Amino acid sequence: MSDVQGFVHPKFEAVRGAFAAALARGDDLGASFAATIDxxxxxDLWGGWADAEQTRPWEQDTIVNVYSTTKTMxxxxxxxxxxxxxxxxxxxxxxxxxxxxxxxxxxxxxxxLMSHAAGLSxxxxxMQPADLYDWDLVTSRLAAxxxxxxxxxxxxxxxxxxxxxxxxxxxxxxxxSLGTVFAEQLAGPLGADFHIGLDAAHDGxxxxxxxxxxxxxxSDGPQSALAKNMATNPPIxxxxxxxxxxxxxxxxxxxxxxxxxxxxxxxxxxxNGGVAGGKRLLSEAGVRKALELQIEGHDQVLNMPVRYGMGxxxxxxxxxxxxxxxxxxxxxxxxxxxxxxDARLCMSYxxxxxxxxxxxxxxxxxxxxxxxxxxxx
Numbered sequence: 001m002s003d004v005q006g007f008v009h010p011k012f013e014a015v016r017g018a019f020a021a022a023l024a025r026g027d028d029l030g031a032s033f034a035a036t037i038d039x040x041x042x043x044d045l046w047g048g049w050a051d052a053e054q055t056r057p058w059e060q061d062t063i064v065n066v067y068s069t070t071k072t073m074x075x076x077x078x079x080x081x082x083x084x085x086x087x088x089x090x091x092x093x094x095x096x097x098x099x100x101x102x103x104x105x106x107x108x109x110x111x112x113l114m115s116h117a118a119g120l121s122x123x124x125x126x127m128q129p130a131d132l133y134d135w136d137l138v139t140s141r142l143a144a145x146x147x148x149x150x151x152x153x154x155x156x157x158x159x160x161x162x163x164x165x166x167x168x169x170x171x172x173x174x175x176x177s178l179g180t181v182f183a184e185q186l187a188g189p190l191g192a193d194f195h196i197g198l199d200a201a202h203d204g205x206x207x208x209x210x211x212x213x214x215x216x217x218x219s220d221g222p223q224s225a226l227a228k229n230m231a232t233n234p235p236i237x238x239x240x241x242x243x244x245x246x247x248x249x250x251x252x253x254x255x256x257x258x259x260x261x262x263x264x265x266x267x268x269x270x271x272n273g274g275v276a277g278g279k280r281l282l283s284e285a286g287v288r289k290a291l292e293l294q295i296e297g298h299d300q301v302l303n304m305p306v307r308y309g310m311g312x313x314x315x316x317x318x319x320x321x322x323x324x325x326x327x328x329x330x331x332x333x334x335x336x337x338x339x340x341x342d343a344r345l346c347m348s349y350x351x352x353x354x355x356x357x358x359x360x361x362x363x364x365x366x367x368x369x370x371x372x373x374x375x376x377x
Contacts, residue, residue: 004047005060012043015370022363023048029353030058030207032260033367038344039272043371044261050207050352063193063257064207064352065241067331068359070256072267073196074163075290075311077170077182078114083286086173089114089310096172103146112151113165115294115308119147120165121156121301122229129234132160133249135177139168148226149300155308156300159230163253179250190277192265194258198247206247206257209333211238212356226301238333238354254331263337263348270327270339271346288341290327302358313359322372330360338368347371
């Protein structure tokens, strides 16, 4: 097998062992894991293979599509814009995007978009995968359609749509795409190798996502009508992520490319009071805005209890974590990032062998539990 490479602070040596064991057992094909404390890297590991045929080792600069872990980058871009005073979460979406008021959505707020409460978890009209590459088509359809439920009354995961909704608000305010604002204001200043819209020059170092086993994909098994709509309209096929069209498109809820190091490099801003890489990009109050509970209850799409803050999932009774001021989110297949504001700890896991889970799985959970355990020892 391809050897585990990278470094760990001596305090977390057990985490290296757990990471290597997961690769050796075949739980992972290729993966990376990173952590920062007080803004400083303490873990940066990678290993395994970038392809199912095991012809390309997972290298230090290997990146991969992380699906909904991308949402944390979109949320942070909106939080940055709000911290600049250009965006108000309590404002009506139609204030920034007048066409959005159609079909009874005149009272939907930006906070509803950020917390999966806008009632726009999918599309009414039939959609094809290639439609996701046409920003104007997607946003015009979302602006015209009626909500599936009364906005603000219940959570329902906006798996694909959230990025277009928040992204269009960002575009209306700045005149630039969300991926551009993210690159210019966050990833660029931090030197973070994370991309929402990937240039072809990077294709040679992108790992292949390996789909979940037969019968374990996001569209398999009994589902509610809302969940089926999310998973099949358009169909979510991991093999699509290997195409140039997918990689080039800005799909701010699902199409980001990076690795654990670059995810942590950006999301350290959330864990460390707005400072990462020695640079203050947001105020402490600006990042803690994410801790403001927006809605909780049974998610009508994910079919599980959730607590949504401003753009992130929140720790709580249904998702217990060691420290209460913790936000997180993960991606289809298993990627995950957790920002523990109490411990000033950011942890990120990125892989290419997909499980059937929607927002992270136990591979990341075990590694992160090891970090927390070592901190408390």
